[in-house]
Amino acid sequence: MKLEAERISFSYGEMKVLDDVSITLPEGSMTALLGRNGSGKTTLLRLLLGFLKPKNGTIRIDGKDTGDMTDRERAMAIAYIPQSTSIIYSYTVLDTVIMGRAPALSLFQRPSEADRAKAEETLKSLGLWELRKRSVNALSGGERQLVLIARALTQEAGILLLDEPTSSLDYSNQLLVMATAEKLRKAGYTILFSTHNPEQALMNATDVVVLSSHKLAFSGKPEELLDGKVLENLYSTQLHIEKIDTGLNHRIVCVPR
Numbered sequence: 129m130k131l132e133a134e135r136i137s138f139s140y141g142e143m144k145v146l147d148d149v150s151i152t153l154p155e156g157s158m159t160a161l162l163g164r165n166g167s168g169k170t171t172l173l174r175l176l177l178g179f180l181k182p183k184n185g186t187i188r189i190d191g192k193d194t195g196d197m198t199d200r201e202r203a204m205a206i207a208y209i210p211q212s213t214s215i216i217y218s219y220t221v222l223d224t225v226i227m228g229r230a231p232a233l234s235l236f237q238r239p240s241e242a243d244r245a246k247a248e249e250t251l252k253s254l255g256l257w258e259l260r261k262r263s264v265n266a267l268s269g270g271e272r273q274l275v276l277i278a279r280a281l282t283q284e285a286g287i288l289l290l291d292e293p294t295s296s297l298d299y300s301n302q303l304l305v306m307a308t309a310e311k312l313r314k315a316g317y318t319i320l321f322s323t324h325n326p327e328q329a330l331m332n333a334t335d336v337v338v339l340s341s342h343k344l345a346f347s348g349k350p351e352e353l354l355d356g357k358v359l360e361n362l363y364s365t366q367l368h369i370e371k372i373d374t375g376l377n378h379r380i381v382c383v384p385r
């Protein structure tokens with residue numbers, strides 16, 4: 129599925145947060161959303177999800193204006209994956225993932241055997257089957273983030289929005305979550321993830337967008353960031369960015385000078 133935001137503006141009361149921002153997420157792309165604290169990343173995600181209404185501009189999914197879609201239609205198209213630290217309940221992993229079926233059910237309708245089977249299949253596909261009876265509170269941050277991804281996949285939406293998916297994870301879990309996201313992109317999902325880690329944008333994303341001073345400061349391919357200018361401006365720090373051959377593939381890495 130393709131997601132487009134065209135000339136979006138948004139303010140909280142008098143405070144302008146986004147000014148004339150346009151982004152396009154083609155089907156099967158994985159876009160990194162960079163921006164300093166307070167630059168409007170979360171606000172943009174909430175606008176794309178329809179939790180907030182833009183003051184100006186249009187958001188379209190496969191060409192259809194999301195303003196003309198019901199909440200349920202939108203939820204069937206876009207899934208939100210919050211930070212793993214936001215989970216504070218003690219449901220089991222399986223029950224949490226079954227909850228992803230909620231938008232497909234009518235009010236008070238209980239999940240069917242097919243819903244349960246869908247959740248079980250998703251747990252298996254992400255290697256989480258052994259965890260199904262555990263309470264989500266008893267999982268590591270990385271496991272919990274994968275369970276939230278599984279819940280979103282069970283929703284069967286084609287577009288996944290991830291809010292800083294690796295922010296509280298150790299290095300190996302960061303790699304695992306990003307590799308899972310890349311696998312989903314290759315399977316055809318359209319992915320947008322916000323991050324404070326420029327290396328994830330350079331290494332894992334097919335596309336990058338940067339928010340700065342309420343505006344879109346950059347939109348393009350990771351390779352276009354190789355000269356360092358955009359990221360140096362963003363983080364007010366001198367950076368060395370280089371494409372390296374790992375032996376298995378090419379990766380772009382970024383270190384401060």
Ligand code: ADP
Binds near residue numbers: 166
């Ligand atoms: P980011 O996710 O990039 O850190 P946010 O979208 O959370 O940025 O916030 C952008 C700006 O909007 C910040 O200045 C923040 O304080 C403000 N803001 C965020 N949410 C609200 C809200 N509900 N009411 C008023 N101001 C808000």
